[in-house]
Amino acid sequence: MSLYEKLGGDAAINAAVDIFYRKVLTDDRVSEFFESTDMEAQHAKQKAFMTMAFGGPSNYTGKDMREAHKHMNLTDEHFNAVAEDLVATLNELEVAQELIDEVVTIVSGAKDDVLNK
Amino acid sequence: MTSIVFENRNITLKENESVLDGFLRAGHHDIPNGCRAGVCQSCIMKSDSAEEITHAQIGLTEAQKTLKHFLSCQCHPKSPIGVQSTSLSSQQTEGVVIDKTLLSSNVTRLRLTADIDYRPGQYLTLWKDKNIARCYSLASHPNKQNYLELHIKHLTDGAFSSWVKSGLNIGDKIKIQGPLGKCFYTAGKAQPLLLSAIGTGLAPILGILQDALEKGHHGAIHLLLGARSPDNFYLVDALKNLAAQNRQISLTFVYQNIPAQNNTNSEADFSFAVQGDIYQYCKKTYPDMKGYRVFLCGAESFTTKMRKQCFLAGASMGDISADAFIPFHTSTLPPSP
Structure with a gap:
């Protein structure tokens, strides 16, 4: 069983994405990157991100990640803030620690692409 | 082997090929697409073949399902499927003004008769002439009123609204296009x-x-x-x-x-x-x-x-x-x- 299935698949992402998006929108360290006049589109992007973080069916490649974040001048602090918000979301949903660890591993793998290193 | 029918053309689909991949292979590179995993929702299209698109509607809103939208990257039809772009509104039709009433100092209520199938809350494009068009949302309900009702706010120097206020009369014909929009009632009946x-x-x-x-x-x-x-x-x-x-x-x-x-x-x-x-x-x-x-x-x-x-x-x-x-x-x- 994949991590994505263990976490509960599409239904779990739907539950998580609202909580996660609320967290980043109210997180002063990163909220400016998530403010958008088209919140529905932003919400869909968050879902794509979480699908990837859950190891689910996602065709996002490192190149896409790099391209999407290229002009944002992101730092380690930004990356860590989003990762923390994601972990807090999973804690809130009472996801087992070992599964959270797996999510963190996947997300950490994308760090260089996101920060354009 | 099956196929897509799009704008009177036939695109043959290969074994296990999605509708989106079929389009891209056939050279339709203008079909927006992103993740190709059913997540980003950029490749949404429209089809009347309800049976073929049900499995490609996961994650869409009730409004989108009502409008027969589906994710083309997730759609693997078993039989030939007619597909349309969602950005194309329906054809132009003609309405007749049956009522024009001032509701406040700057809002005019326009009632039109026209043959349009719509959901209350969707919007129409109204054409003054071939160059000037504006969108207005529908206040009427097809089961309750046999006319379309629109509220036109008058803007100083508004090319369209000034014309509605002083140039458009009862009995006049007006070109209409639509409806468009997905802001209409879908809800659990007990939801606040x-x-x-x-x-x-x-x-x-x-x-x-x-x-x-x-x-x-x-x-x-x-x-x-x-x-x-x-x-x-x-x-x-x-x-x-x-x-x-x-x-x-x-x-x-x-x-x-x-x-x-x-x-x-x-x-x-x-x-x-x-x-x-x-x-x-x-x-x-x-x-x-x-x-x-x-x-x-x-x-x-x-x-x-x-x-x-x-x-x-x-x-x-x-x-x-x-x-x-x-x-x-x-x-x-x-x-x-």
């Missing part, structure tokens, strides 16, 4: 509803409200209307009557400023409304919006700010629909949805 509008955002809100009542919605319905000044509110008595007849409806008018003395009738009674900031009022009155179904209509600045506020107050993003009125900058093209 927040219907909020500023200005002529009231038009689609009225359509949505009529549809909720028609479909037997039995949860509470909170109607929250905003305006700059209390004399901008219109249809006040009609709304009060509606609220008196339906106990589930609570009705609140919130205005920003008291009108200047010389501008208004000194006899005017504004006690039906409260003065304040509609965002603060909403925050205070509805601190916990978990489980709410929310409809927001009016200027884009309003729908954007309210959407964020309602979402942060606990409403699920999928439960917030908005009809954002976007000002017109050019006079040559119909607006994109």
Whole structure:
């Protein structure tokens, strides 16, 4: 069983994405990157991100990640803030620690692409 | 082996090929696409083949399903499927003006007869001539009224609204295109509803409200209307009557400023409304919006700010629909949805 299935698949992402998006929108360290006049589109992007973080069916490649974040001048602090918000979301949903660890591993793998290193 | 029918052309699909991949292989590189995993929703298309698209509608809203939208990257049809782009509205038709009434100092109610199949709250494009078109949302309900009702706000120097006010007459014909838009009633019947509008955002809100009542919605319905000044509110008595007849409806008018003395009738009674900031009022009155179904209509600045506020107050993003009125900058093209 994949991590994505263990976490509960599409239904779990739907539950998580609202909580996660609320967290980043109210997180002063990163909220400016998530403010958008088209919140529905932003919400869909968050879902794509979480699908990837859950190891689910996602065709996002490192190149896409790099391209999407290229002009944002992101730092380690930004990356860590989003990762923390994601972990807090999973804690809130009472996801087992070992599964959270797996999510963190996947997300950490994308760090260089996101920060354009 | 099966195929796609698109704009009178046939595209043969290979074994296990998705509709999107078929399009791309056939050279249709203008079909938007992103993740190709059913997540980003950029490749949405439309089809009447209900059976073939059901499995490709996971994650779409009820409104999108009603409109027969599907994710082309997730669609693997078993038999030939007719597909359309969602950006193309239906063909132009002609309406006839049957009523033109001033509802307030700057809002005209236009009623038209035309053969159009729509959901209350969707919008139409109206054409003054081949260069000037504007979008207006539908306040009427197809099962309750045999006309289309639109509320036209008069703008100083507005090429279209000035023409409606002084150039358009009862009996005149007018070109119409549509409907478009996915801000219409879909909800659990017991869900509390927040219907909020500023200005002529009231038009689609009225359509949505009529549809909720028609479909037997039995949860509470909170109607929250905003305006700059209390004399901008219109249809006040009609709304009060509606609220008196339906106990589930609570009705609140919130205005920003008291009108200047010389501008208004000194006899005017504004006690039906409260003065304040509609965002603060909403925050205070509805601190916990978990489980709410929310409809927001009016200027884009309003729908954007309210959407964020309602979402942060606990409403699920999928439960917030908005009809954002976007000002017109050019006079040559119909607006994109």
